[in-house]
Amino acid sequence: xxxxxxxxxxxxxxxxxxxxxxxxxxxxxxxxxxxxxxxxxxxxxxxxxxxxxxxxxxxxxxxxxxxxxxxxxxxxxxxxxxxxxxxxxxxxxxxxxxxxxxxxxxxxxxxxxxxxxxxxxxxxxxxxxxxxxxxxxxxxxxxxxxxxxxxxxxxxxxxxxxxxxxxxxxxxxxxxxxxxxxxxxxxxxxxxxxxxxxxxxxxxxxxxxxxxxxxxxxxxxxxxxxxxxxxxxxxxxxxxxxxxxxxxxxxxxxxxxxxxxxxxxxxxxxxxxxxxxxxxxxxxxxx
Amino acid sequence: xxxxxxxxxxxxxxxxxxxxxxxxxxxxxxxxxxxxxxxxxxxxxxxxxxxxxxxxxxxxxxxxxxxxxxxxxxxxxxxxxxxxxxxxxxxxxxxxxxxxxxxxxxxxxxxxxxxxxxxxxxxxxxxxxxxxxxxxxxxxxxxxxxxxxxxxxxxxxxxxxxxxxxxxxxxxxxxxxxxxxxxxxxxxxxxxxxxxxxxxxxxxxxxxxxxxxxxxxxxxxxxxxxxxxxxxxxxxxxxxxxxxxxxxxxxxxxxxxxxxxxxxxxxxxxxxxxxxxxxxxxxxxxxxxxxxxxxxxxxxxxxxxxxxxxxxxxxxxxxxxxx
Numbered sequence: 001x002x003x004x005x006x007x008x009x010x011x012x013x014x015x016x017x018x019x020x021x022x023x024x025x026x027x028x029x030x031x032x033x034x035x036x037x038x039x040x041x042x043x044x045x046x047x048x049x050x051x052x053x054x055x056x057x058x059x060x061x062x063x064x065x066x067x068x069x070x071x072x073x074x075x076x077x078x079x080x081x082x083x084x085x086x087x088x089x090x091x092x093x094x095x096x097x098x099x100x101x102x103x104x105x106x107x108x109x110x111x112x113x114x115x116x117x118x119x120x121x122x123x124x125x126x127x128x129x130x131x132x133x134x135x136x137x138x139x140x141x142x143x144x145x146x147x148x149x150x151x152x153x154x155x156x157x158x159x160x161x162x163x164x165x166x167x168x169x170x171x172x173x174x175x176x177x178x179x180x181x182x183x184x185x186x187x188x189x190x191x192x193x194x195x196x197x198x199x200x201x202x203x204x205x206x207x208x209x210x211x212x213x214x215x216x217x218x219x220x221x222x223x224x225x226x227x228x229x230x231x232x233x234x235x236x237x238x239x240x241x242x243x244x245x246x247x248x249x250x251x252x253x254x255x256x257x258x259x260x261x262x263x264x265x266x267x268x269x270x271x272x273x274x275x276x277x278x279x280x281x282x283x284x285x286x287x
Numbered sequence: 288x289x290x291x292x293x294x295x296x297x298x299x300x301x302x303x304x305x306x307x308x309x310x311x312x313x314x315x316x317x318x319x320x321x322x323x324x325x326x327x328x329x330x331x332x333x334x335x336x337x338x339x340x341x342x343x344x345x346x347x348x349x350x351x352x353x354x355x356x357x358x359x360x361x362x363x364x365x366x367x368x369x370x371x372x373x374x375x376x377x378x379x380x381x382x383x384x385x386x387x388x389x390x391x392x393x394x395x396x397x398x399x400x401x402x403x404x405x406x407x408x409x410x411x412x413x414x415x416x417x418x419x420x421x422x423x424x425x426x427x428x429x430x431x432x433x434x435x436x437x438x439x440x441x442x443x444x445x446x447x448x449x450x451x452x453x454x455x456x457x458x459x460x461x462x463x464x465x466x467x468x469x470x471x472x473x474x475x476x477x478x479x480x481x482x483x484x485x486x487x488x489x490x491x492x493x494x495x496x497x498x499x500x501x502x503x504x505x506x507x508x509x510x511x512x513x514x515x516x517x518x519x520x521x522x523x524x525x526x527x528x529x530x531x532x533x534x535x536x537x538x539x540x541x542x543x544x545x546x547x548x549x550x551x552x553x554x555x556x557x558x559x560x561x562x563x564x565x566x567x568x569x570x571x572x573x574x575x576x577x578x579x580x581x582x583x584x585x586x587x588x589x590x591x592x593x594x595x596x597x598x599x600x601x602x603x604x605x606x607x608x609x610x
Contacts, residue, residue, distance in 0.1 A: 120298070120301070123298055123302060124301070124302045124305050124306070126593060127299075127302040127303075127306070127586065127589055127590040127593055128306070128586065128589070129544075129545075129547070129548030129582070129585045129586050129588075129589045130545065130548050130549070131548055131549060131551050131552070132548055132551055132563075132566060132581075132582050132585050132586075133582070135551070135566070135567070135570050136310075136313070136570065136578060136582055137313075139570045139573070139578070140313060140314070212428065216428070216430055219430045219433075220430055220432065220551075220552050223430065223432050223433075223552065223555075224551065224552065224555060224567055225571060226570070226571075235430070238430075238432070238433060238436070242436065242556075247436060247440070248439065248440050248444045251440060254433075254436055254437075254440070255437075257433075258429065258430065258433035258436075258437070261428070261429065261430055261433070262425055262428050262429045264428075265428030265429075266424055266425045266428040268428075269424050269427070269428055270424065273424075
């Protein structure tokens with residue numbers, strides 16, 4: 001909690017960080033209350049006075065962003081789509097960093113054979129083609145929000161693990177670690193009470209990058225048609241527009257979900273960068 | 288250096304071997320019977336058994352595994368469930384199509400990224416820098432398939448400048464000859480996916496070059512060059528840029544591997560008949576032999592990219608070799 005407070009305070013100090021935090025806050029708000037604010041249901045079809053479907057209607061007072069081929073309100077779908085984007089993004093980011101930090105801590109601290117085995121495994125994961133592997137996994141496990149989160153987590157922890165490990169390698173040589181050891185503290189105590197707090201800034205940066213990356217990846221999965229069929233997400237809206245072959249006649253259907261993804265991800269990137277520039281000016285290459 | 292290369296080569300082979308094994312067992316461990324798509328459960332049990340024997344599925348798992356390894360070694364990827372023809376036939380040419388789309392756009396992205404990154408670092412603090420950094424970050428935050436759709440909407444539909452997807456006009460080269468690749472029609476089809484991919488890939492080298500340049504400019508030898516009275520443009524392009532190109536060069540093969548893996552989306556938008564599109568189609572048709580083969584090929588490209596990146600890194604920064 002204290003860490004989070006500190007994180008927010010640092011980001012808030014930079015102008016671009018402040019603006020991005022506000023935008024991200026808006027996305028969180030929409031994820032929580034979007035479905036309540038949406039004028040229509042996510043898959044509700046609209047009919048006109050004559051009882052016909054309102055297909056591909058241009059934006060109007062009734063439908064701010066027009067309607068889809070099946071008469072669904074695009075504006076409402078965007079609002080509904082914020083929730084899966086945030087849930088998938090946040091859970092994947094937390095899980096990814098949790099795995100990555102622990103692998104990095106253990107490999108870096110114990111060194112020797114533990115380190116080389118764990119890093120070999122990390123290297124193998126680094127060689128996995130990202131999106132293709134996720135698609136293969138999804139084709140075997142079935143498509144739901146949870147399998148998507150699981151599949152992304154399995155592949156994404158690798159870069160955090162590497163970066164945390166190299167940080168731990170230099171921390172473990174520091175004097176306060178030797179001091180803690182000399183008081184008879186156990187390895188686990190040294191690792192999680194002395195060393196872990198020092199890699200937390202890296203973990204926070206890792207969370208922002210993983211969040212941004214998982215939102216884009218989820219959209220790509222949705223676009224390729226492997227998303228959760230029961231959930232309206234920004235990626236699946238684009239997929240519907242693409243699959244209907246009507247997207248080129250209805251820009252109002254295709255533009256908003258892409259812009260929504262872009263705004264959310266950009267804000268997350270800038271929050272991460274504002275923090276990173278203060279905490280660790282040399283870490284800009286992480287992705 | 289020699290032992291460094293040998294070690295990396297051994298790691299690469301190990302990684303590929305693990306992936307090959309993973310692909311074999313993944314498809315056999317998980318629930319559901321993947322053979323159900325070719326051997327209908329509605330057939331008489333006798334007929335099912337005969338078919339299984341024909342495909343070698345009645346043998347023990349470890350024996351199947353060795354047959355699979357042996358076949359892979361001779362580039363035999365099995366028979367496609369969908370077309371009932373050898374997978375190797377379908378893959379032929381697809382690899383080249385993917386490389387022709389990805390490689391030139393990566394090249395352009397890196398050249399433009401290095402140049403603009405340098406210029407922006409030179410003009411640090413200017414409005415130009417802020418605008419370009421913001422634009423690159425937003426672009427990086429955009430799903431590339433969406434960019435592709437916008438490009439088609441604007442340049443193909445509204446302005447009618449480029450064709451909508453595909454590699455050549457269908458029917459123009461019925462015998463699929465290599466002549467296709469030197470035709471104007473091919474270049475016309477390549478232009479839009481090439482530009483979209485290059486624009487998207489540009490963001491990473493650009494942002495990396497900028498930040499490397501910014502830290503290089505703070506180094507002592509740059510200060511020294513200034514004191515010598517060298518012109519600022521000479522210092523930036525002659526001294527700082529040359530040294531900042533190092534980290535950029537070492538990331539390139541790895542990013543190239545990622546771009547090949549990312550080809551699944553860009554090829555889908557532009558109906559570009561490469562490996563990525565083939566894989567997406569195979570997955571949605573449950574054509575498992577095809578999925579395995581395309582996945583493995585993409586994995587080989589990714590792993591080879593990482594390998595070359597490691598070597599370059601060792602070559603350009605000798606300290607790493609003695610790690």
